[in-house]
Amino acid sequence: MIDNRNPGRNRIYREIKASIVSSVYRMGEKLEAPKLADRYNTSVTPVREALFRLMGEGLVRSASDGGFQVQPMTHKRLRDTYHFNRDLLLMSLPRRIRGEAGRPTPAGPAEHIMEDGERDAMASAFNVIFARSENMQIVLVGRHLNELLAATRAVEPLVLSRVEQETLEIAEHLRNEDLISLRRFIKTYHHRRLTKAAQIVAELAAQSLE
Known part of the structure; x- marks a missing residue:
């Protein structure tokens, strides 16, 4: 559900999701929250929130080191x-x-x-x-x-x-x-x-x- 009270967070979520769907971030690729925060000119918190939302949608999964990665296809x-x-x-x-x-x-x-x-x-x-x-x-x-x-x-x-x-x-x-x-x-x-x-x-x- 989109939270209209947080347009900045929604923007980060949409942009990361669009990059996954369009294969800018490829299946299995590691997603590092600090690097994504720099790329999208924001803090780590909205990035991590976006990644957790995308985990719920099956587009992202947790990595073995505790981070995130694009969900690979089996x-x-x-x-x-x-x-x-x-x-x-x-x-x-x-x-x-x-x-x-x-x-x-x-x-x-x-x-x-x-x-x-x-x-x-x-x-x-x-x-x-x-x-x-x-x-x-x-x-x-x-x-x-x-x-x-x-x-x-x-x-x-x-x-x-x-x-x-x-x-x-x-x-x-x-x-x-x-x-x-x-x-x-x-x-x-x-x-x-x-x-x-x-x-x-x-x-x-x-x-x-x-």
């Missing part, structure tokens, strides 16, 4: 996250198209999935689907899953083919409100990653050593 953790993401996406899809029978309804946010090349387009597409559930808990959990998988999605093109094409495909399915194709896409998308989970984890580990 094979089991990645497979569990893929399974959960797949199931939540399928749960979020409506059983039938809303609007006139047999006619697609406007896609709304789906039209903007590919507009910003700096953004995680697949995460944007998934957020559109989570929003279709009209259940705020699903939306919030879905957003968190996107954060957990952000670094993973960044290395997937090194292991999997057709990753960019997948983004075009899901955007098209969303525009057309093609629920059958969306369900098929979601299952295939996650199956491809589950079969390559070990290689994806290995690539993440290799990048953390660079």
Whole structure:
């Protein structure tokens, strides 16, 4: 929960979180509170508070020396996250198209999935689907899953083919409100990653050593 009474603390939390999600701080990397305090021009206390909040979100863990590090990805953790993401996406899809029978309804946010090349387009597409559930808990959990998988999605093109094409495909399915194709896409998308989970984890580990 954001505490509006402490905008400075919230800023530090958001900036550290954004750096983790965007892989500025890589999985397994040690996070030293004094160094982060210098980087963000603040004291150690709000940094440590932010790191403890991020521990609760699964993005940071305690290190063996009592400090902090970015949560590394394991094979089991990645497979569990893929399974959960797949199931939540399928749960979020409506059983039938809303609007006139047999006619697609406007896609709304789906039209903007590919507009910003700096953004995680697949995460944007998934957020559109989570929003279709009209259940705020699903939306919030879905957003968190996107954060957990952000670094993973960044290395997937090194292991999997057709990753960019997948983004075009899901955007098209969303525009057309093609629920059958969306369900098929979601299952295939996650199956491809589950079969390559070990290689994806290995690539993440290799990048953390660079």
